[in-house]
Amino acid sequence: MTDTTHPSAERAEAERHGIDIDTVAGQMLRAHRARTGAPAPAPHDLDVRVWIPAGARKSRRRLFVRLDVAGTPAAVAKVPLSAHDPKLAYEFEVLSGLHPSFPLAHPAPLDRLGGGFTMTYLGGSDLPAVPGLTAGPDACWRVLRPVVDSVATLHLAPLDDNAPALTPHQAAAQYVRRPEFGAAHADRALRAALLARTHGDLGPWNVRYDVDDGTVRLLDFEDYRPVGVAGIDVVNLLLTCGLLVFPDYPERGFDWLYDQVFESDHWFRAVLGRALTHYATATGQRPASVADLTPLMCQWLIERITAEGRDTSGMFYRTFADRYLSTRPSLTRSLDA
Structure with a gap:
C-alpha cells in the first residue's frame, strides 16, 4: 500500500493518538469491498492519502484518510484525534438514516471506525x-x-x-x-x-x-x-x-x-x-x-x-x-x- 503523503507529520500525529494508518486503510478496504463486491486489488493498486485539516481547532481535531483503488478514490475516513468527539458518531447515524429518496447526493456510510467512520468518496x-x-x-x-x-x-x-x-x-x-x-x-x-x-x-x-x-x-x-x-x-x-x-x-x-x-x-x-x-x-x-x-x-x-x-x-x-x-x-x- 503506497502512502503518497509526507508521512512523518501525519503519521507521527496519528501514532501519538494510538492510530495506525495501515490498520485504518485495511478497514476501509474491507468496507469498500463489502459494499461493492469488488475483488481484492493488488497491493500496488492501493494508494493512501492522509491529512489533518489546517485550522484553529483546540479540540475535536480530525485525521482524514483517503483510499484510492487503481487510481480511483474509493473511500474516506474521518478519525477523531480527541477522546471525546460525539459529532462523528452523530454524523454516521445521520448518514445511515438518510432515506434513499434524500434529494441530494451525499457520502454513503461504510463502517464505524473506532470513534469515527469511513464513507464513500464524493466526486466533484x-x-x-x-x-x-x-x-x-x-x-x-x-x-x-x-x-x-x-x-x-x-x-x-x-x-x-x-x-x-x-x-x-x-x-x-x-x-x-x-x-x-x-x-x-x-x-x-x-x-x-x-x-x-x-x-x-x-x-x-x-x-x-x-x-x-x-x-x-x-x-x-x-x-x-x-x-x-x-x-x-x-x-x-x-x-x-x-x-x-x-x-x-x-x-x-x-x-x-x-x-x-x-x-x-x-x-x-x-x-x-x-x-x-x-x-x-x-x-x-x-x-x-x-x-x-x-x-x-x-x-x-x-x-x-x-x-x-x-x-x-x-x-x-x-x-x-x-x-x-x-x-x-x-x-x-x-x-x-
Whole structure:
C-alpha cells in the first residue's frame, strides 16, 4: 500500500493518538469491498492519502484518510484525534438514516471506525475551487444557481414521518441559546421562517460541484437537523462566498467586507440579491425575510465554533450580526421593495 503523503507529520500525529494508518486503510478496504463486491486489488493498486485539516481547532481535531483503488478514490475516513468527539458518531447515524429518496447526493456510510467512520468518496470539486465563482456576475450566477436550486430542493423535501413538530423558536433553539435578539426585523423573520431539513454548516467548502453538469453534492452532516431553520443554510452559503469574492478582506477588515456585500455597488451585492430572490421564490418565502436570518446564522456559527475550542474573533460573524441587528442593510430594504 503506497502512502503518497509526507508521512512523518501525519503519521507521527496519528501514532501519538494510538492510530495506525495501515490498520485504518485495511478497514476501509474491507468496507469498500463489502459494499461493492469488488475483488481484492493488488497491493500496488492501493494508494493512501492522509491529512489533518489546517485550522484553529483546540479540540475535536480530525485525521482524514483517503483510499484510492487503481487510481480511483474509493473511500474516506474521518478519525477523531480527541477522546471525546460525539459529532462523528452523530454524523454516521445521520448518514445511515438518510432515506434513499434524500434529494441530494451525499457520502454513503461504510463502517464505524473506532470513534469515527469511513464513507464513500464524493466526486466533484470543492465549490471554492470552481472556475467562474469569482469571475463576475454572470459567471458567478452560472455556478451558484444550481447550488441554490439544490438547497431549495433540500428544503422543499418532505419531512420524515418521525420528525419532531417544532415551532420556529424551538427549531432555532437547536442552534443558539437565545433565538430572539430584540431587533424587530430579525425576530419577525424567525417567526415567519420556513422549517425544513437543514444541513446546518453549508459553507462553500461543504459543497462538491461537478463542473461538467452542475451536479451538487453535500459533505459533512455533523450539524444536520431533520427539522431546522431553512434560511440558515442559504444565508451561510451565500455570505461565505463573499470571502472568496473579496480575498483582501483580512487587510481591509470585516466592516469593509460587510459594506461590500450589503451596501456597495459591487457586482456581488447584485448576485446576492438575485440568489436570495431565486431561493425565496422557489421555497415560497419573502427574500427580505430570508436575508433577515443573517444574525441568527452568524450567532449559530459563533456558538458552534466556540464549542470546538476555536476563536471566532478572526471571523466575520460578530461584525455582520451586530451591524445587521443595528440597521437592516440597503440590500435587504431593496428586497422589500
